[in-house]
Amino acid sequence: MDFFKILGAGAKFNKERFKEDISVFRPAQDAEHQPAPVVDTVPKELDFFGDHGRKKPAQASAVPASQLSGSASQFIAKEDDHAPFKSEAEVAAFLKRHRIKVWGTDVPHPIKSFEMLCKEHGFQPFVLRNLTKFGFAQPTPIQMQAVPVAIHRRDLIANAPTGSGKTLAFLLSILHQVHSEEKQGFRAVVVSPTRELATQIYNHLQNLTTGRRVRVCLMTKASAAQQAQDPALRQKFDILVTTPLRLVHAIQSGEADLAHVRTLVLDEADNLMEAGFLEQVDEILAACTAPGLQISLFSATMPSNVEQMAKTIMKDPVRIIVGTQNTVTEAIDQKLVFVGQEEGKLIELRNMIAGGFKPPCLIFVQSIERAKELFHELVYEGINVEAIHSERTQVQRNRIVQKFRSGELWVLICTELMARGIDFKGVNLVINYDFPQTAQSYIHRIGRTGRAGRPGKAITYFTKDDAPHLKTVVNVMRASGCDVPEWMLKLRNPSKRDKKKAKRAPAARDAISTVPAYDAKRQKHKRQIVEQSKAKKQRLAEAQDAADH
Numbered sequence: 135m136d137f138f139k140i141l142g143a144g145a146k147f148n149k150e151r152f153k154e155d156i157s158v159f160r161p162a163q164d165a166e167h168q169p170a171p172v173v174d175t176v177p178k179e180l181d182f183f184g185d186h187g188r189k190k191p192a193q194a195s196a197v198p199a200s201q202l203s204g205s206a207s208q209f210i211a212k213e214d215d216h217a218p219f220k221s222e223a224e225v226a227a228f229l230k231r232h233r234i235k236v237w238g239t240d241v242p243h244p245i246k247s248f249e250m251l252c253k254e255h256g257f258q259p260f261v262l263r264n265l266t267k268f269g270f271a272q273p274t275p276i277q278m279q280a281v282p283v284a285i286h287r288r289d290l291i292a293n294a295p296t297g298s299g300k301t302l303a304f305l306l307s308i309l310h311q312v313h314s315e316e317k318q319g320f321r322a323v324v325v326s327p328t329r330e331l332a333t334q335i336y337n338h339l340q341n342l343t344t345g346r347r348v349r350v351c352l353m354t355k356a357s358a359a360q361q362a363q364d365p366a367l368r369q370k371f372d373i374l375v376t377t378p379l380r381l382v383h384a385i386q387s388g389e390a391d392l393a394h395v396r397t398l399v400l401d402e403a404d405n406l407m408e409a410g411f412l413e414q415v416d417e418i419l420a421a422c423t424a425p426g427l428q429i430s431l432f433s434a435t436m437p438s439n440v441e442q443m444a445k446t447i448m449k450d451p452v453r454i455i456v457g458t459q460n461t462v463t464e465a466i467d468q469k470l471v472f473v474g475q476e477e478g479k480l481i482e483l484r485n486m487i488a489g490g491f492k493p494p495c496l497i498f499v500q501s502i503e504r505a506k507e508l509f510h511e512l513v514y515e516g517i518n519v520e521a522i523h524s525e526r527t528q529v530q531r532n533r534i535v536q537k538f539r540s541g542e543l544w545v546l547i548c549t550e551l552m553a554r555g556i557d558f559k560g561v562n563l564v565i566n567y568d569f570p571q572t573a574q575s576y577i578h579r580i581g582r583t584g585r586a587g588r589p590g591k592a593i594t595y596f597t598k599d600d601a602p603h604l605k606t607v608v609n610v611m612r613a614s615g616c617d618v619p620e621w622m623l624k625l626r627n628p629s630k631r632d633k634k635k636a637k638r639a640p641a642a643r644d645a646i647s648t649v650p651a652y653d654a655k656r657q658k659h660k661r662q663i664v665e666q667s668k669a670k671k672q673r674l675a676e677a678q679d680a681a682d683h
């Protein structure tokens with residue numbers, strides 16, 4: 135038990151040590167003068183995704199650190215920012231400076247600025263206008279390299295940290311492709327794992343197409359039904375944003391026709407290529423029958439087996455990695471907190487709330503049931519708290535997301551549903567109330583904070599039952615530049631079997647409750663009855679709403 139007490143000291147992030155990592159998600163001018171990267175291959179002990187020994191990319195040549203040191207002028211656009219590259223050596227130095235690594239044949243040169251999109255790549259002026267209008271002044275490193283690769287219609291595997299601007303990277307290349315008014319129906323499709331993320335991508339796209347007749351469809355039950363009734367409507371859309379299941383239903387029922395699709399983007403690709411989604415992705419690929427389909431995969435995590443699988447559906451892909459693969463941005467202050475037993479978590483959380491904390495805050499738990507339990511514990515704490523999970527209706531989910539975005543909600547309890555891709559600006563704190571089941575889950579969950587260069591904090595609670603899996607998170611912390619105590623590094627990595635088991639099902643845990651077990655059971659039963667009746671009322675109200683419209 136003493137051993138675990140020591141763990142309570144946690145591990146702290148060393149900001150000084152890895153401060154150059156911030157360049158991987160800041161727009162270009164921030165990154166311009168960051169020091170050259172030190173790590174090009176993943177050390178064996180940190181190789182939790184099995185990528186050890188990957189060769190260095192050909193393009194990255196050494197640049198003297200003296201040429202890269204920062205100064206106040208790094209925030210001022212330089213004259214030659216819009217000028218084409220003069221030599222391959224200049225390209226290599228540029229890539230190195232921005233911690234961009236590229237693999238592939240005949241890789242197109244990166245862009246130095248958004249202006250280059252119009253000057254060199256034939257983008258229409260409205261794109262630049264809208265980028266400026268919505269505050270995108272300079273490309274981030276992933277945008278610098280992924281956009282030219284995709285507009286040259288090369289298949290692409292893009293791996294960059296959470297919050298580093300991957301969405302804009304794939305949306306810009308789609309806009310380049312669909313600017314003509316062909317009206318053939320969907321020419322580009324973006325698939326993302328959740329409705330929330332699809333909605334966010336759709337909204338982003340709406341902003342970027344302001345003032346243009348590019349028609350974007352967010353596929354919902356209602357929009358699919360509309361298109362089923364009026365096939366002519368389908369012809370009017372250029373870009374489709376959807377989740378896999380919704381799209382497969384639409385394909386099977388004839389509501390969606392992907393015969394003219396020339397660009398397919400899988401966002402959170404490693405998630406989409408996991409068991410639950412893989413069949414659906416196969417079906418979507420089979421429905422894209424146009425010759426020369428270009429496929430792009432984007433994610434902050436890309437395990438090597440997924441990458442191997444992806445390559446079987448791609449032609450001569452270009453692979454881009456920004457920063458060190460499968461790590462977390464330096465902007466996030468990561469901490470592990472030992473809480474003893476399950477009930478220690480609630481004590482720790484209440485202490486933190488009583489001591490004052492800086493909202494907005496996201497709290498991740500491992501199941502819907504636990505999200506409900508924690509909500510009932512926190513609802514009387516005097517903080518504005520809500521819980522979001524897949525049992526809430528879509529209307530409720532939209533309303534909660536909107537309230538959290540507006541600051542009306544301070545604390546949002548969520549399941550894995552919200553772990554990927556969701557961009558809440560300014561989340562200050564992520565708490566892993568339940569220990570994440572995989573390294574990917576940890577990276578994506580805590581990646582909801584520390585986005586676009588903003589600072590953030592992540593706290594992960596662990597009990598003595600989580601100890602065998604502790605090393606999974608320790609490895610990510612270490613690879614991201616945290617100072618982790620020596621003894622933590624000496625912990626054994628979980629075995630392959632343990633990893634598989636953890637991935638398959640979350641750990642068994644006592645209910646989240648401050649009342650004795652028997653009372654808790656009775657309270658839970660009462661709560662279930664109240665919730666069922668509330669849900670019924672909500673469904674009736676929504677049905678009534680729909681009928682009124």
Ligand SMILES: Nc1ncnc2c1ncn2[C@@H]1O[C@H](COP(=O)(O)OP(=O)(O)OP(=O)(O)O)[C@@H](O)[C@H]1O
Binds near residue numbers: 273433586
């Ligand atoms: N060039 C840019 N300049 C300034 N802000 C940007 C730029 N590109 C993107 N952003 C902002 O950065 C934030 C994160 O972007 P985005 O959601 O695309 O991250 P991501 O890399 O897809 O993260 P995740 O892996 O979590 O999905 C967003 O708020 C976005 O508006």
